[in-house]
Amino acid sequence: MSADDERDPIAASGEGYADSAGVRIYYQTFGEDTNADATQQPLMLCLHGFPDDHRTWRPILPALAERFFVVTPDLRGYAKSDKPDGVDNYRMQKLVGDVIALMEHFRRKTMILIGHDWGAAIAQNVAIHFPRRVERLILLNMPHLNGIQRELAMNRRQQAASAYARLAQNELPLGPFDFDVLRRQLRGGRGLRGTFDVLAKSSITGMLNYYRANFPRPPYRFDGGPPRSIITMPTLILFGLDDPFVLADGLRDNGRWFREPLKVVTVPRAGHWVHHDEPDLVAGTILLWLGA
Numbered sequence: 001m002s003a004d005d006e007r008d009p010i011a012a013s014g015e016g017y018a019d020s021a022g023v024r025i026y027y028q029t030f031g032e033d034t035n036a037d038a039t040q041q042p043l044m045l046c047l048h049g050f051p052d053d054h055r056t057w058r059p060i061l062p063a064l065a066e067r068f069f070v071v072t073p074d075l076r077g078y079a080k081s082d083k084p085d086g087v088d089n090y091r092m093q094k095l096v097g098d099v100i101a102l103m104e105h106f107r108r109k110t111m112i113l114i115g116h117d118w119g120a121a122i123a124q125n126v127a128i129h130f131p132r133r134v135e136r137l138i139l140l141n142m143p144h145l146n147g148i149q150r151e152l153a154m155n156r157r158q159q160a161a162s163a164y165a166r167l168a169q170n171e172l173p174l175g176p177f178d179f180d181v182l183r184r185q186l187r188g189g190r191g192l193r194g195t196f197d198v199l200a201k202s203s204i205t206g207m208l209n210y211y212r213a214n215f216p217r218p219p220y221r222f223d224g225g226p227p228r229s230i231i232t233m234p235t236l237i238l239f240g241l242d243d244p245f246v247l248a249d250g251l252r253d254n255g256r257w258f259r260e261p262l263k264v265v266t267v268p269r270a271g272h273w274v275h276h277d278e279p280d281l282v283a284g285t286i287l288l289w290l291g292a
Contacts, residue, residue: 008055010062017081018073020101023089026080027073027102028054031065042135043108044068045099049117050207053079053198056116059279060286067292068112073102075119077206079198090209095122096129103133112290116140116275117246118210127231137235138286141243141272143250144257146225151250153222158247166218168211225257232259236289238282240270263289 012028019025035041044064048056054072057064064070074081076098077090088094099122103111113134115123120142127134142148151158199207235258241248248266255262265285270277 008058008061010065013065018098018102018105020076020094020098023076023084023094023098024082025073025076025098025102026054027071030061030070030072031068033069033106040108041067041069043103043106043111044070045102045111045113046070046072047099047113047115047119047122048072048075048078049115049119050210051195051198051202052117053202056273057275060275060283063280063283063287067287069106071102071106073098075122077209078202080201083203083206085205087209087213090206090213092122092125092214095210095214096125099123099126100130100133109133110135112136112138114138114140114286115142117142117272121145121214124231127233127235128229131232134233136290137231137233138289139235139237140282141239141246141274143237143239143246144229144231144254146222146229146257147250147252147254148246149216149220149225150222151247152216152220155247155249158249159220161245161247162215164245165211165215168208169215169217230257230259234260235262236286237262237264238267238274238285239264240267240272240274240277242268242270243272243274245272 010030012030013032014029015027017024017026031041033041046057048054053074057072061070061072075095077083099113110133113123113126113136115121115138120139123137123139124145127137152162237251237254239248239251251264254264267274267278267281275282
């Protein structure tokens with residue numbers, strides 16, 4: 001383990017790489033794959049967002065790993081995972097494939113899926129296209145993607161809040177994009193040192209390719225959402241209300257896109273990184289909702 005890993009609040013029980021059609025996806029594991037009765041602990045797969053890596057889950061890992069077998073990967077393009085060239089290698093179909101490859105790497109048929117930011121967007125797509133693989137879905141500071149699309153089409157405040165994403169979509173060097181945007185990103189509980197360490201270890205182009213390949217482009221339109229966009233498993237959304245990038249307006253009327261009852265917990269005085277701002281509340285709410 002690196003010096004960074006030695007400072008974790010809980011030591012990783014293992015690490016390695018899963019193969020996703022030739023792209024290596026790095027992961028760390030926490031907790032044990034089996035319990036004292038030699039039965040498998042439920043797999044909990046945690047997907048980070050921009051500009052993070054597997055370490056973003058540190059604040060809530062100790063509580064989760066007591067009850068689940070937790071896997072925290074680096075998304076492709078980030079940190080220790082492979083960084084393939086080209087926008088096409090970051091399209092949602094490939095990102096979803098990475099998640100399925102991780103699950104199959106651990107020989108699991110189902111999982112509890114947690115996502116934050118881009119990780120939450122990927123998690124929703126896994127839930128929509130592979131519903132039998134996801135037992136429970138947990139989204140941090142991300143409404144249903146249809147809610148985001150609606151707000152982009154109809155809400156000028158969300159359009160302004162997403163200005164950074166439009167900059168990321170431009171085929172420009174990092175210079176016009178970097179420090180002002182990153183300072184704003186840090187308002188959600190991330191430390192300056194941690195963010196720039198991620199940037200140093202990752203492919204900046206790969207990170208921006210998430211926006212180029214998948215984020216909506218103007219002119220924004222909304223027609224109710226794609227026909228196949230209903231999420232069928234129980235879902236929990238935890239949302240810091242001071243998020244300057246994904247506005248809470250996107251939560252409005254989300255229940256229409258979920259077949260099972262949707263649980264939404266809003267957190268005042270927490271920002272985009274709600275799991276950093278209120279880790280005890282986030283971990284406790286997740287465990288309570290899961291019946292753990």
